[in-house]
Amino acid sequence: MQVTDSTIIEQTLAWVRSFIVEHNICPFAKRELENGxxxxxxxxxxxxxxxxxELVAEIEWLNEHPETDTTLLVFPTLFKNFDHYLDYVEFAESLLEEQGYDGIYQLATFHxxxxxxxxxxxxxxxxTNRSPYAMVHLLREASVEKAIAFYGDTALIPERNIALLTAMGSTAAEATLQRCFNAPLHK
Structure with a gap:
C-alpha cells in the first residue's frame, strides 16, 4: 500500500520536530516551525x-509567496540510491545557477x-543529513543571512552536531529517525 502524501508530510515534520529541533541540529529550524x-x-x-x-516550479511558487520561508521537497519514490540522489543534487545546483537563482536560493541535502x-x-x-525520505531543502539566501547575523558564528554548528551525534551513537540516532514513521498524525 502506498503511503499518502499527508502521511509523508507528517513523518517529515515529525523528523523536523523530534530530531532537527529537539537536538538543535539546525538552530534556525525551531523558529520557522513555530512560525509555520x-x-x-x-x-x-x-x-x-x-x-x-518540480524544483523550478517550487522556486516559482516561493517567489510568489514570500511569507513562506523555506520548502522541503520530499521524494518518496525517487532516489532510493544515494549516488543517484547526489547526481540530482548536482543537476539541481547547476539548474539554480542557470535560472539565475544563485545567491537567491540555496539547497540543503538530506537522504x-x-x-x-x-x-x-x-x-x-x-x-545530521539523514532523513526519513530523500529530500532537498530550498532556503532563501536572504533568510539564511538574517539567521546567521542573529545567531552569530555558525561555523561551530557542524562540529557541535558531529560531537552530539557521536555521543548519541548511530543506533540511537537511527532509532530517533525510525520513530518518525510512527508519528501520530496531527489534524
Whole structure:
C-alpha cells in the first residue's frame, strides 16, 4: 500500500520536530516551525527530469509567496540510491545557477542513506543529513543571512552536531529517525 502524501508530510515534520529541533541540529529550524513558514511538498516523480522541473516550479511558487520561508521537497519514490540522489543534487545546483537563482536560493541535502565523503556509512555524524525520505531543502539566501547575523558564528554548528551525534551513537540516532514513521498524525 502506498503511503499518502499527508502521511509523508507528517513523518517529515515529525523528523523536523523530534530530531532537527529537539537536538538543535539546525538552530534556525525551531523558529520557522513555530512560525509555520516551512512548506513540505511531496514529489512523486519517477524521473529525474521531472523532479528538476518540480524544483523550478517550487522556486516559482516561493517567489510568489514570500511569507513562506523555506520548502522541503520530499521524494518518496525517487532516489532510493544515494549516488543517484547526489547526481540530482548536482543537476539541481547547476539548474539554480542557470535560472539565475544563485545567491537567491540555496539547497540543503538530506537522504536516508546520507554519507559524507570523509565518513564511513555507519558513522553517527551522517545523521545530521539523514532523513526519513530523500529530500532537498530550498532556503532563501536572504533568510539564511538574517539567521546567521542573529545567531552569530555558525561555523561551530557542524562540529557541535558531529560531537552530539557521536555521543548519541548511530543506533540511537537511527532509532530517533525510525520513530518518525510512527508519528501520530496531527489534524
Amino acid at each position: 513558514s516551512i512548506r513540505v511538498e511531496v514529489v512523486r516523480s519517477k524521473k529525474m527530469e521531472v523532479a528538476l522541473e 536516508p542513506d546520507y554519507c559524507f565523503a570523509d565518513a564511513e556509512p555507519e558513522d553517527a555524524s551522517n545523521y
